[in-house]
Amino acid sequence: MEIDENKEYIYDSYQLDCDEGKIIEQMKASTKKSIPDPADWIDADLKRNIVLTSLDWVIDWARRSSLWTAICYPACCGMEWMATLAPRFDGSRFGMEIMRASPRQADLLITAGTLTWKMAPNVRRIYNQMAEPKWVIAMGACGISGGIFRSGYNVVPGYNKIIPVDVYVPGCPPRPEALLYGIQQLQKKIGRAKAVPDLSELPNPLNELPNPLKKDKKK
Amino acid sequence: MTTALSAKEIVSKLSAEFPDAVKEAGADSVLVKSASLPAVTEYLKTADGLKFDYINYITAIDYYDYFEVVYMMTSTEYNRSVTLKTRCETRNRPTVPSLAGIYQGADWQEREVYDLMGITFKGHPNMKRVFLWEGFDGHPLRKDWNK
Ligand code: SF4
Numbered sequence: 001m002e003i004d005e006n007k008e009y010i011y012d013s014y015q016l017d018c019d020e021g022k023i024i025e026q027m028k029a030s031t032k033k034s035i036p037d038p039a040d041w042i043d044a045d046l047k048r049n050i051v052l053t054s055l056d057w058v059i060d061w062a063r064r065s066s067l068w069t070a071i072c073y074p075a076c077c078g079m080e081w082m083a084t085l086a087p088r089f090d091g092s093r094f095g096m097e098i099m100r101a102s103p104r105q106a107d108l109l110i111t112a113g114t115l116t117w118k119m120a121p122n123v124r125r126i127y128n129q130m131a132e133p134k135w136v137i138a139m140g141a142c143g144i145s146g147g148i149f150r151s152g153y154n155v156v157p158g159y160n161k162i163i164p165v166d167v168y169v170p171g172c173p174p175r176p177e178a179l180l181y182g183i184q185q186l187q188k189k190i191g192r193a194k195a196v197p198d199l200s201e202l203p204n205p206l207n208e209l210p211n212p213l214k215k216d217k218k219k
Numbered sequence: 220m221t222t223a224l225s226a227k228e229i230v231s232k233l234s235a236e237f238p239d240a241v242k243e244a245g246a247d248s249v250l251v252k253s254a255s256l257p258a259v260t261e262y263l264k265t266a267d268g269l270k271f272d273y274i275n276y277i278t279a280i281d282y283y284d285y286f287e288v289v290y291m292m293t294s295t296e297y298n299r300s301v302t303l304k305t306r307c308e309t310r311n312r313p314t315v316p317s318l319a320g321i322y323q324g325a326d327w328q329e330r331e332v333y334d335l336m337g338i339t340f341k342g343h344p345n346m347k348r349v350f351l352w353e354g355f356d357g358h359p360l361r362k363d364w365n366k
Contacts, residue, residue, distance in 0.1 A: 014347060021353030118352055153359050154351060 064187040065095035070106035075113030077140040114142040248302035277328040317343035
């Protein structure tokens with residue numbers, strides 16, 4: 001549930017329920033379309049001229065090799081996800097053995113399971129609390145489209161209706177190998193990102209200062 | 220293993236205690252009048268030789284003409300179980316008495332039945348939706364929902 005700062009909250013549980021109901025109805029109404037892949041809209045003009053510097057490479061390497069996962073396992077896919085981290089499949093080979101109970105310490109959200117509308121505001125809240133840069137993997141048929149519960153009255157038809165999703169891992173549930181493959185795809189995707197902004201495009205406060213040497217040029 | 224107590228045995232005890240509470244005794248279940256439900260359950264929970272102290276589940280069935288609410292209790296002492304049923308004949312605001320005061324476990328189960336079937340449990344301390352949000356239209360497990 002998102003907190004409205006202009007509102008005085010009354011700690012009456014029924015009132016809170018009604019507020020939550022309103023938020024869910026709003027979310028339902030405003031999510032007719034899916035949110036496209038973040039890479040498509042976060043830096044659209046970046047794709048035209050990707051020039052990775054060595055600094056970019058180092059930062060991307062650091063980011064992709066230490067993905068910390070927030071906990072969001074509403075249903076059965078969570079079991080495969082646990083198996084992925086357990087010794088047999090050993091997710092820590094890919095630098096992601098850490099699960100975080102606090103979204104503020106995480107940068108990856110693996111959505112392992114069916115999402116109900118009642119839970120939807122909380123998932124969005126978890127996503128909003130995660131620190132940038134952050135990524136989302138939709139795991140399983142339910143995560144992608146609602147799966148077999150898609151036509152249910154209380155199921156969100158895909159996480160991309162409420163949060164941007166980077167990588168989709170199909171299956172019901174996906175095998176741990178599939179999830180690992182999905183994670184590797186995400187790591188490749190992170191590896192392509194430009195982490196250091198182009199300095200010439202940023203507003204430079206130094207340009208605003210009076211510079212005696214460039215006096216005539218400025219005028 | 221838990222064995223179901225034969226309805227005959229229980230009916231004979233119940234009808235001695237509550238002469239007109241039992242409406243019908245099936246092979247493995249007892250149908251009681253909804254008004255006498257709390258008294259009957261209280262008796263089943265506390266009476267010597269019965270002691271049904273654990274509620275397994277509460278559920279409800281929509282038969283179009285009436286709703287049937289089903290309760291299953293187990294006696295952890297004698298390792299036996301019994302199924303109680305009660306009916307409400309109306310589709311418009313059906314009501315049965317709540318058992319939340321007798322079994323704590325009935326609390327959320329009754330809320331679930333209320334949420335999905337729209338049966339109100341009278342005397343429940345917190346009768347509101349549990350799975351769906353406030354403002355959801357109707358009760359989805361009713362047979363005539365969304366037609
Ligand atoms: S995709 Fe299949 S295994 Fe995964 S949450 Fe949905 S139903 Fe469960």
